[in-house]
Amino acid sequence: MVKLDEVKTLNAALLAESRRPLIGVFLGGTSGIGHMTARALTSSAQQANGHAPRVYLVGRSEQRGREIVEELKGDLPGGHVPVRAGRGPIAHGVRRRHTKEGLDVTMAMMYYSRMRAIQQLKPLLLKSELPAAVVSVFAAGFEAKLFRDDLSLRDPQHYSYLQARSHLCHMHSAYLAKLAETHSDDTTGKLRLVHIFPGLVLTSAFDNPAYPAWFRFLFNRILVPLFLRPFVAVDSDESAARMLSLASPVLYPAANVGDGGGETGTGGAVRGMDGSLGSGAYSLDWKGDDIHNRKAYAKLGDDGEVEALKNQVWEHTNKAFEIIAAGKCFTE
Numbered sequence: 001m002v003k004l005d006e007v008k009t010l011n012a013a014l015l016a017e018s019r020r021p022l023i024g025v026f027l028g029g030t031s032g033i034g035h036m037t038a039r040a041l042t043s044s045a046q047q048a049n050g051h052a053p054r055v056y057l058v059g060r061s062e063q064r065g066r067e068i069v070e071e072l073k074g075d076l077p078g079g080h081v082p083v084r085a086g087r088g089p090i091a092h093g094v095r096r097r098h099t100k101e102g103l104d105v106t107m108a109m110m111y112y113s114r115m116r117a118i119q120q121l122k123p124l125l126l127k128s129e130l131p132a133a134v135v136s137v138f139a140a141g142f143e144a145k146l147f148r149d150d151l152s153l154r155d156p157q158h159y160s161y162l163q164a165r166s167h168l169c170h171m172h173s174a175y176l177a178k179l180a181e182t183h184s185d186d187t188t189g190k191l192r193l194v195h196i197f198p199g200l201v202l203t204s205a206f207d208n209p210a211y212p213a214w215f216r217f218l219f220n221r222i223l224v225p226l227f228l229r230p231f232v233a234v235d236s237d238e239s240a241a242r243m244l245s246l247a248s249p250v251l252y253p254a255a256n257v258g259d260g261g262g263e264t265g266t267g268g269a270v271r272g273m274d275g276s277l278g279s280g281a282y283s284l285d286w287k288g289d290d291i292h293n294r295k296a297y298a299k300l301g302d303d304g305e306v307e308a309l310k311n312q313v314w315e316h317t318n319k320a321f322e323i324i325a326a327g328k329c330f331t332e
Helices: 004-017 032-049 062-073 105-126 161-182 213-231 236-245 294-298 303-325
Strands: 023-027 054-059 083-085 132-137 191-196 281-284
Touching: 004 032, 004 236, 023 032, 023 105, 032 054, 032 062, 032 236, 054 062, 105 132, 105 161, 105 191, 105 303, 132 161, 161 191, 161 281, 161 303
Parallel strands: 023 054, 054 083, 132 191, 191 281
Antiparallel strands: none
């Protein structure tokens, strides 16, 4: 476990050593963990190095975006906090629902849009003076079922929320690991990729009116006070600090930068998805520890099959991007 004191030390060093304003792009930044992490960055950066960070918030609600801009400006006198608001349905379903591009709504929100954002921002990430960090907050370590002959989950028999989550965990890890491999010869150490399970973080996201009223009542009035907050919930401020610490290259370096000389919690790099220290792609639990589900991948067979899966997911995803960017519907 990466102790909270170490998290705070990593954050202080990251902010103090930056010679220019840090830039953060938060997809889903108008609620939940994204909002909390953006606030953690803005509230501490200027005190550390005198530079107001530039924060881009991407979310469904333009009104909520404006409210958060005003909130963050309190910590950033004169700071620049642009908002890019978009609209889309809540991505929780028990059956496949098609977008106009031919993707499932849940899969589009939880996987395809994230990988597309990484690819579109990659030229800027690679120009960063600091090793750029990409963090996808989802469900690392929850890999179970995978349908290699149906990566889009078009067969109704393959689709349920839990099966889709497991399937998307596999795809997350495979795509990020392959992306790290494509930059393994980049000796400048520019790109670091993290897939993380945040634990149960109780934020305002669970009050979203898009959720059914019965769910909000059951979750907020019964489950939270009686069972979740006392026993399993992760404090929202601690979660935000931990998410921010993932931007530090000390524990989570890019490929070929080195292992840092130790294991998690001792100042060295964390073990990456490929099993080596500091591989550039990481699957983490909420404590910042390696949680990559190697048992699930062992079921695929030898390393050759694991590599074949990474190539298959990489090719499938990039083909979807190419077809959709051309204005066509992806049907595979």
